């Protein structure tokens with residue numbers, strides 16, 4: 001009897017124990033399910049806020065065209081500065097000789113030498129050297145920065161086996177300075193403001209060509225800065241040299257911007273402007289474009305507030321390489337604050353710009369079944385270890401949302417330009433175009449690592465172009481990637497504007 005009671009008691013005990021264990025397990029599951037639900041909600045909210053259906057993209061297209069008009073109508077008439085470049089003729093192929101270029105504006109700077117044979121050629125013979133800009137020089141003094149680049153230029157020139165050296169002709173240089181500049185001529189202009197993490201206070205308001213020329217003189221190099229251009233203009237010059245149907249150029253790299261050829265009579269803010277060609281290249285500075293139609297999320301707002309230039313470069317902050325990785329970091333941070341699916345809190349996640357866009361692109365394009373690249377990046381850069389596969393998939397999804405939105409907005413910007421100049425296949429805001437123009441091919445030269453090295457970005461951009469323009473018009477818009485165009489174009493322009 002006693003024994004039976006004991007067995008019964010043990011059995012009850014085991015059953016109760018099992019129930020407790022089961023309850024704990026179920027409880028945990030319920031908890032982790034609700035945690036996961038919270039994570040999914042963060043992601044869904046982000047996706048909805050950043051959504052870019054074609055209807056919204058068309059609103060962005062229209063706003064871009066309208067703002068272009070406003071920026072051309074009066075100084076300060078729009079956030080789009082629509083800066084005059086004083087370049088009214090693009091190189092036509094007759095340029096001859098050896099010309100130099102210096103390309104400053106992204107994470108790297110480049111020095112180039114271009115040999116021109118006097119005949120249009122699809123491949124331009126050139127030598128190039130790239131160098132990263134030491135970070136301390138991006139926020140130091142202008143003299144330090146220009147002395148550094150002038151000395152790199154001197155080394156480059158001296159290493160060369162340059163036939164022109166024998167002739168002892170003064171060398172000519174095209175300077176690509178990829179920041180907003182207010183020009184007084186094609187060879188001079190003052191810096192309006194810095195972008196892309198540069199911040200050298202004493203340079204704002206100074207003539208960039210003059211500062212470089214002084215540094216070149218200080219170092220004893222016999223070279224003249226003959227043109228001062230934006231990287232978009234260099235890209236347009238090369239694009240146009242290789243294909244005269246090229247009407248605009250776009251850069252999507254560390255920063256983003258576009259330029260295009262505008263009729264002088266449409267540049268109302270500069271009445272009486274006379275050029276031999278009847279047109280002039282306008283540097284739009286589209287990075288600063290803004291419209292309420294842009295799908296802005298709380299992460300964009302926070303990024304802007306924490307940035308060195310709040311309320312500026314709003315379009316750029318949604319599109320370019322300097323910022324995309326940081327938007328992803330901010331979403332991951334939010335998830336780690338909402339739940340512990342990413343493991344213990346990582347202090348790395350709090351560091352602005354620690355996740356750079358190339359690493360983000362590598363995660364996005366990770367095609368391994370276990371997403372090993374994602375795991376490695378999370379571990380190496382953000383110190384988030386042992387992530388389960390579903391968390392890695394979540395990170396890929398975040399990268400996808402950020403990149404897709406960026407690429408689609410860039411596509412809308414491009415169509416905005418085509419619309420302004422009446423080449424988008426519709427009647428265009430400028431009107432007056434005939435149906436036959438729909439058949440006209442139009443080429444847009446494009447450069448920058450997001451477009452050239454990030455396949456998913458490029459595919460999303462193309463896809464959006466087709467959605468916005470429609471199957472009939474889209475094939476007539478050719479995006480032509482150029483390499484080193486921003487620098488080579490400066491040498492080409494130095495040639496056509498040479499003394």
Ligand code: BGC
Nearest residue numbers: 178179180195251255256257
């Ligand atoms: C600058 C532009 C430049 C673009 C691409 C932007 O931040 O303001 O002048 O063309 O970056 O480099």
